[in-house]
Amino acid sequence: MTSSWYPVASGSDLVARHIFHTALEGQELALWRDDAGLANVWENRCPHRGVRLTMGANLGTELRCQYHGWRFSSGSGQCASIPAHPGFVPSQGLRVKTYPCVERHGLVWTSLGEAEADIPDLGTAAWQPLRALFVEAPMAAVAPQLPEQDGLMLFLQPVSETQTVIHGLSADPAFSLRQHDDALTRLRDRIESAAP
Amino acid sequence: MISLSGSPLSREAYRIRLLFDLAGLAYEKLESTDLRIKADGERFDDAWRALSRLAPPDWQPDGRWFAFARRLASSPADTALFRELDQHLWFGERAGAPFLCGDHPTIADIGCFPEVMMSEQAGLSRMPYPALRRWGDRMRRLPGFTVMPGIFTLPA
Numbered sequence: 001m002t003s004s005w006y007p008v009a010s011g012s013d014l015v016a017r018h019i020f021h022t023a024l025e026g027q028e029l030a031l032w033r034d035d036a037g038l039a040n041v042w043e044n045r046c047p048h049r050g051v052r053l054t055m056g057a058n059l060g061t062e063l064r065c066q067y068h069g070w071r072f073s074s075g076s077g078q079c080a081s082i083p084a085h086p087g088f089v090p091s092q093g094l095r096v097k098t099y100p101c102v103e104r105h106g107l108v109w110t111s112l113g114e115a116e117a118d119i120p121d122l123g124t125a126a127w128q129p130l131r132a133l134f135v136e137a138p139m140a141a142v143a144p145q146l147p148e149q150d151g152l153m154l155f156l157q158p159v160s161e162t163q164t165v166i167h168g169l170s171a172d173p174a175f176s177l178r179q180h181d182d183a184l185t186r187l188r189d190r191i192e193s194a195a196p
Numbered sequence: 197m198i199s200l201s202g203s204p205l206s207r208e209a210y211r212i213r214l215l216f217d218l219a220g221l222a223y224e225k226l227e228s229t230d231l232r233i234k235a236d237g238e239r240f241d242d243a244w245r246a247l248s249r250l251a252p253p254d255w256q257p258d259g260r261w262f263a264f265a266r267r268l269a270s271s272p273a274d275t276a277l278f279r280e281l282d283q284h285l286w287f288g289e290r291a292g293a294p295f296l297c298g299d300h301p302t303i304a305d306i307g308c309f310p311e312v313m314m315s316e317q318a319g320l321s322r323m324p325y326p327a328l329r330r331w332g333d334r335m336r337r338l339p340g341f342t343v344m345p346g347i348f349t350l351p352a
Binding site for chain 2: 009013015017018020021022023055057059064066131132134163177178181185
């Protein structure tokens with residue numbers, strides 16, 4: 001399967017001991033940072049009973065499913081322990097599906113398949129992530145509405161066929177985060193009111 | 197002396213219980229599913245007024261966010277309210293204000309908490325509200341935190 005790299009969070013969304021919830025092209029994702037700083041992009045589904053991992057807990061080196069307490073290791077997604085079978089060593093096949101995860105320009109990028117193009121290279125400017133805006137409209141309806149502005153980069157995350165997230169990066173200190181946020185919020189409202 | 201009774205499924209009773217447990221206020225639990233709040237002989241018919249009257253000074257919010265909590269409780273499926281809350285908390289995270297009214301929780305946070313954490317019951321996923329989900333973690337890690345059915349604890 002071919003795909004593209006998409007931003008799915010900003011690095012600062014992945015705070016310690018938290019599990020971030022998002023989706024890409026209809027695939028739900030659980031993102032989390034371990035205590036050593038490594039970010040993970042995982043399928044949001046426990047391989048045991050299919051429960052959402054975002055309902056569980058980030059224990060620092062492992063994610064624990066809320067349902068039966070199965071634990072999965074940072075990096076590999078490998079099942080590390082099963083409370084109901086304390087002496088049992090989980091087999092190698094017992095793991096959460098993981099996706100590639102790259103942190104660049106303050107954003108967390110992933111790809112659901114073999115990416116055809118690289119993550120955009122934005123040079124060495126100090127890009128500051130804006131608040132991501134969740135829009136109730138398909139990506140095709142959002143893309144033509146994005147403004148062109150120096151010092152502002154906007155990327156789209158296709159959440160599902162009807163939902164899109166706008167991720168923004170600013171390198172222009174003349175605009176505050178609040179000003180960018182107001183502009184993007186107005187853009188979102190305009191797109192949503194035009195959507196069928 | 198404070199006493200409280202109420203259904204385990206009542207959000208009104210849960211808010212009061214959460215305040216008492218988080219703020220470390222001693223109270224007597226009475227066995228009844230009817231919501232009854234009594235403090236020093238005074239009986240409260242309005243759970244929001246009880247929350248406001250019984251909260252210690254450092255749990256008092258600013259008026260705007262307490263009023264917001266009451267709006268949210270009466271319109272728990274209103275996405276505009278969830279968006280407003282998420283935006284406020286995102287900017288708060290950058291300004292050293294992890295809770296609705298600043299650096300410590302107040303009854304405005306308690307007021308919003310059940311509706312946010314059980315938003316699925318009103319048909320709303322919390323996926324579009326990442327700052328709200330982080331705030332939910334912070335609330336659940338407060339010392340003294342207690343649950344009601346539908347809300348899970350988090351390990352430290």
